[in-house]
Every structure is written in structure tokens, then in C-alpha cells.
Amino acid sequence: MLKKTLAALALGSMIAAGPVAAADYAIDTKGQHAFVNFKISHLGYSWLWGTFKEFDGSFSFDADQPEASKVNVTLKTASVDSNHAERDKHLRSDDFLNVSKHPTATFESTSVKSTGDGTADITGNLTLNGVTKPVVIAAKFLGEGKDPWGGYRAGFEGMTTLKLKDFDIKMDLGPASQTVDLIISVEGIRQ
Incomplete structure (x- = not known):
């Protein structure tokens, strides 16, 4: 009887x-x-290939309710690195990222829709080069668990394709180079 009462209280709580x-x-x-x-x-x-070396952000995540997840990221556009100093200087110019006028790019999710098997479409607003547009990141849950330092982590990867002209990047690189793929890999530490 006591076990049933405790179980009922726990369930009720x-x-x-x-x-x-x-x-x-x-x-x-x-x-x-x-x-x-x-x-x-x-x-x-x-x-x-290139990368952005300086960024930060956060996300909220519940494996049982992925639709309640949220993502926020801010990156420093001047941290672009394509492994070629002169090209990076050009990428920072007003032909591309215009970092003197737009030193940051941001992404803020507006919805997350589970697509099955640990994948989801993360829709959000990307602000790049002073232009804000909705984008969808195809994301994949990689795993979660305790780390060796007493913390708890979760990891994801994602990808989206952007049209350069959508973000007011006027430099024409030719017909094969009208889009750029963003590939994101993040590991978060639970707070």
C-alpha cells in the first residue's frame, strides 16, 4: 500500500x-x-573552403521535445579564414562581407521541426551583410552525455545553402559560384 501511495504521489508531482x-x-x-x-x-x-574563427552562441534542447529547441549564434565576420591572406582581405571588403560596416552576423531560430531519426529543420533569421532573411538549417543530433570533467554535453551538425545575392553580396563569381554552403558543427555544454 505504501509503495502504491508513493508511486501515485510521484506521478502526481x-x-x-x-x-x-x-x-x-x-x-x-x-x-x-x-x-x-x-x-x-x-x-x-x-x-x-573556409571558416569563421570567432563566434559564440547558445541553444536549448530537449530530446523528447525537439520542437521546443532554440538556437542563437553571433559570429565576427572579420574572423573569416580561407587559408589565403589576400583572399581573406577581399572577403572582408564591401565586395563580400563588408566587415567594417557589418562586423557581426547572427542567426536566431524561429522554429524547429523534427524530420525523424535525430534530424530536424531549424528555421530562423540569418542576418548577414546587413540583410536579414529566413533560412532553414538541416540539422542532425550527434549525441549527448557526461564529459570527463563533470559536465554534460550535446552535439549537432547542420547545413544550409545561401544565395549570395540574397544577402546583398554583389561580387559575381560566375555561374558556378552563386551559392555558398554553410556547414556547422557544435558541441554545447549544459549550463
Whole structure:
């Protein structure tokens, strides 16, 4: 009888408390466990790869309710690195990122829709080069669990394709280079 009463009280407490809130995570940029990379076609013959070295952000996540998740990221556009100093200088110019006028780019999610098997479409507003447009990031949950330092982590990867002209990037790189792929890999530390 006592077991049934305790079980009923526990169940009643859980129901009264409502759904468990999503956990908040800080993206681990200091430990080099997060990347915002890009690739763009070079003349249709090969890929030019690059990264943004300075960014931070956070996300909230609940594996049982992925639709309640949220993502916020801010990156410093001057931190662009394509492994070529002169090209990076050009990428920072007003032909591309215009970093003197727009030193940051931001992404703020507006909705998350589960697509099954640990994947989801994250819709949000991307502000780049002073232009804000909705984008969809195809995301994949990589895993979660305790780390060796007593913390708890969760990891994701995602990808989206942007049209350069949508973000007022006027430099025409030719017909094979009208879009750029953003490839994001993040590991968050639960707060």
C-alpha cells in the first residue's frame, strides 16, 4: 500500500510540474569543439573552403521535445579564414562581407521541426551583410552525455545553402559560384 501511495504521489508531482523544460547549452568555442565552415565552388572545378574563427552562441534542447529547441549564434565576420591572406582581405571588403560596416552576423531560430531519426529543420533569421532573411538549417543530433570533467554535453551538425545575392553580396563569381554552403558543427555544454 505504501509503495502504491508513493508511486501515485510521484506521478502526481510529475504531472503537476508539467513538461520538463529544455536544457540550456553554451556552445563550446573555447575548447575548439564548434565550427562554422563554408564552401563555395571555384569556377565549377573545385571547392574553396573556409571558416569563421570567432563566434559564440547558445541553444536549448530537449530530446523528447525537439520542437521546443532554440538556437542563437553571433559570429565576427572579420574572423573569416580561407587559408589565403589576400583572399581573406577581399572577403572582408564591401565586395563580400563588408566587415567594417557589418562586423557581426547572427542567426536566431524561429522554429524547429523534427524530420525523424535525430534530424530536424531549424528555421530562423540569418542576418548577414546587413540583410536579414529566413533560412532553414538541416540539422542532425550527434549525441549527448557526461564529459570527463563533470559536465554534460550535446552535439549537432547542420547545413544550409545561401544565395549570395540574397544577402546583398554583389561580387559575381560566375555561374558556378552563386551559392555558398554553410556547414556547422557544435558541441554545447549544459549550463
